[in-house]
Amino acid sequence: MNPTNALEVRELHKKYGDVTVLAGVDLDVPASGSIAILGPTGCGKSTLLRCIAGLEEPDRGSIRLGDRWLWQKSQSLQPSERNIAMVFQQPSLWPHLTVRHNISFAVSHLPHHEATERTHWAMNLLGVASLAHRHPAELSGGQARRVALARALAPQTPLLLLDEPLVNLDPDSRKATQEAIHIARKAHPATLLLVTHDRGEAEELCEGIWPFKAKAALNNSDR
Amino acid sequence: MNFRRPTGFVVGFALALPALLPVLSLVAWSCAAGSFAKGIPSLEGWMLLARTAVLALGTALLACGLGIPAALRLLAIRRWRFPVLLATLLIPPTIHGLGWASVAAQFGALMRTVGGPDLVFQGTFAALWVNGIAFAPLAIGLSAAAFLQVDPALLEAARLFQPAPRAIRRILLGIAAPYLTIGFLLIFILSLQDFTVPALFSVPAYAMGIFARFAAERDPAALAAQALPLILAALPLFFLVSRAWKRLSGNQIGGPVQPLGGLGLGSPVTKLFADLWICLPALAPLLLLGLSFDITRWRTAVERALPDLGYSLELAALASVVAVVLGALLARQMDRMKRALPLLATLCLIPLVLPSVLPSIGVLKLMQILPPEWEDAGPFLAALCRVLPIAAFILLTARRRRDPGLLDAARLLGRSPRQRFLRIHVPMLVPAAAAAMVAAFTFTMGECAGMILVLPPGRSTLATRLFNLLHYGAGPDVAALSTLLSVLSGAAAALAVWAAKRGTRWRMRS
Numbered sequence: 001m002n003p004t005n006a007l008e009v010r011e012l013h014k015k016y017g018d019v020t021v022l023a024g025v026d027l028d029v030p031a032s033g034s035i036a037i038l039g040p041t042g043c044g045k046s047t048l049l050r051c052i053a054g055l056e057e058p059d060r061g062s063i064r065l066g067d068r069w070l071w072q073k074s075q076s077l078q079p080s081e082r083n084i085a086m087v088f089q090q091p092s093l094w095p096h097l098t099v100r101h102n103i104s105f106a107v108s109h110l111p112h113h114e115a116t117e118r119t120h121w122a123m124n125l126l127g128v129a130s131l132a133h134r135h136p137a138e139l140s141g142g143q144a145r146r147v148a149l150a151r152a153l154a155p156q157t158p159l160l161l162l163d164e165p166l167v168n169l170d171p172d173s174r175k176a177t178q179e180a181i182h183i184a185r186k187a188h189p190a191t192l193l194l195v196t197h198d199r200g201e202a203e204e205l206c207e208g209i210w211p212f213k214a215k216a217a218l219n220n221s222d223r
Numbered sequence: 224m225n226f227r228r229p230t231g232f233v234v235g236f237a238l239a240l241p242a243l244l245p246v247l248s249l250v251a252w253s254c255a256a257g258s259f260a261k262g263i264p265s266l267e268g269w270m271l272l273a274r275t276a277v278l279a280l281g282t283a284l285l286a287c288g289l290g291i292p293a294a295l296r297l298l299a300i301r302r303w304r305f306p307v308l309l310a311t312l313l314i315p316p317t318i319h320g321l322g323w324a325s326v327a328a329q330f331g332a333l334m335r336t337v338g339g340p341d342l343v344f345q346g347t348f349a350a351l352w353v354n355g356i357a358f359a360p361l362a363i364g365l366s367a368a369a370f371l372q373v374d375p376a377l378l379e380a381a382r383l384f385q386p387a388p389r390a391i392r393r394i395l396l397g398i399a400a401p402y403l404t405i406g407f408l409l410i411f412i413l414s415l416q417d418f419t420v421p422a423l424f425s426v427p428a429y430a431m432g433i434f435a436r437f438a439a440e441r442d443p444a445a446l447a448a449q450a451l452p453l454i455l456a457a458l459p460l461f462f463l464v465s466r467a468w469k470r471l472s473g474n475q476i477g478g479p480v481q482p483l484g485g486l487g488l489g490s491p492v493t494k495l496f497a498d499l500w501i502c503l504p505a506l507a508p509l510l511l512l513g514l515s516f517d518i519t520r521w522r523t524a525v526e527r528a529l530p531d532l533g534y535s536l537e538l539a540a541l542a543s544v545v546a547v548v549l550g551a552l553l554a555r556q557m558d559r560m561k562r563a564l565p566l567l568a569t570l571c572l573i574p575l576v577l578p579s580v581l582p583s584i585g586v587l588k589l590m591q592i593l594p595p596e597w598e599d600a601g602p603f604l605a606a607l608c609r610v611l612p613i614a615a616f617i618l619l620t621a622r623r624r625r626d627p628g629l630l631d632a633a634r635l636l637g638r639s640p641r642q643r644f645l646r647i648h649v650p651m652l653v654p655a656a657a658a659a660m661v662a663a664f665t666f667t668m669g670e671c672a673g674m675i676l677v678l679p680p681g682r683s684t685l686a687t688r689l690f691n692l693l694h695y696g697a698g699p700d701v702a703a704l705s706t707l708l709s710v711l712s713g714a715a716a717a718l719a720v721w722a723a724k725r726g727t728r729w730r731m732r733s
Contacts, residue, residue, distance in 0.1 A: 079383050080382060
């Protein structure tokens, strides 16, 4: 257990205009542990993940990873400074770059030899080395997910966020992607936070399940 | 070409004919004249073309150098800056030229009072600066359009791994590069064609040579040969535009576009920088207006120009409506084409990349065939041949950005073709049709060099009247008419935005 990668979210609030999406969310994920956030579509799960990643600015509360404050009232780190990787609902691969360059971009801040090593490690781990010179338009849905996962793993960040990574996949691609996540977890035991609305997927991929109770969102939609 | 369905190309060609007719007429006239070889540029001609190309390249570099960073900030912060951009887009380049000449004169006078050297604002540097600033709003608009093609999720994914400047450089600029290159080439071509600003600052320009030669010799074949290098210079643009459309098809869906938030572009310093950048093209024309403001002379100038104003509005309204209707049909036909699309798109681009005097010369020949009572068709045809491709390309881009799933859903739900057309297709294309109409209206209102040749005796448009007044320098008359021209085009744009919003809502409700 590495205490430097335990995630702690306290009293997190987020509003979009008049609609409260997050109202005082508290969340603890132990170091190198894995938690699935389970909840219906539109309850604010993805917003929570985006706040942790730094892609959305919360209104109140705090987010801490190990001994570093990612966000609190007086302190906010840029997404690239947070040392977090994320896999989005869509693969979001950069269309003008090949598979290899998509992955190497994530480690391009490292010295050249180390970046090359990490890129090859991630490509081999996820079985996408043979696709290295292809562009995203030339990949199948399952291949694109594996590349997105390889891109997230290459920097070996202490926290990995997965936002419904298996959505819109056929059964074979789902299975292959699930296996890829297991392989990735074994090779690099980062703290994992998964967002899903599928209980089976949550049980398959994570040690713990956290049912997301979006009281504020429900209250607002009732109004 | 799609040999399996040749009728598709024929139908497309027929719809594009109003745009192609003046060019075909010029080519036919040239072939009949048979003096093509006379027009091939001499060594001096090639040297002049090279110098003009260097000036155009410098103009495109300066405009895009100003435009790309400004567009980034504009999308990050928006608000009142879009109307300013729109207003500066509509200022004719010659007004920029006179404005900067006034700025230089004022500065020179100030320098003389403190015993400084004389400031001479003439020559290549002056033409380069004025053209660069005049085209900067277009570069900002085209760059912003290029950035809006990029899915914001791709930029978010990059921001997780690298700081914002690197994410912008490698990902945003990388993905938008083909569209930015099209914008750069378009400005290069427009600058290559323009001779008004170089003429103002005593810089010889290749396009001016074409105009002068026709005025002296009336030889269409020599003229067509002389214009050939300009078409060759536009070849990379043809190639890139065709490639960009192929990219749009299939893998782009028309989702809501988002500004570039969260990139650290919204700090007070960058806001100030962006404001200065965006307002720079408005600076000299505003100074010119301020210096020559005289309400009595302004009123007199506008009253005198009223008949021309009426004629300009009539012509611009007719050309823009016909261009949008025909452009919608042409875009529909082009959207169905596969291999034949690059050929038809290239043909449609030719009237746009030629100096506007050339299609007008083709129109002159056509007018000799038509009965004399059709004399008003000349300016209309000259305007339509330039604005029809613009309208068609805007509408084609909009068609290709539509989510095909939405159209399939409408078909599966069993709506009749009429209902599908009225309730699904039309609302989705209304904003693009409004944009096409504004572009066509503004373009026709501002068209001058090509229009002078085809106007019937005793007729003039607001732009040609302004051009004639420019011979007497910058005065209240010029200031009044250029303000009127900009305000009218701005009003048309505002009206179109309002109509597009209202039209879409009404269709959705019904």
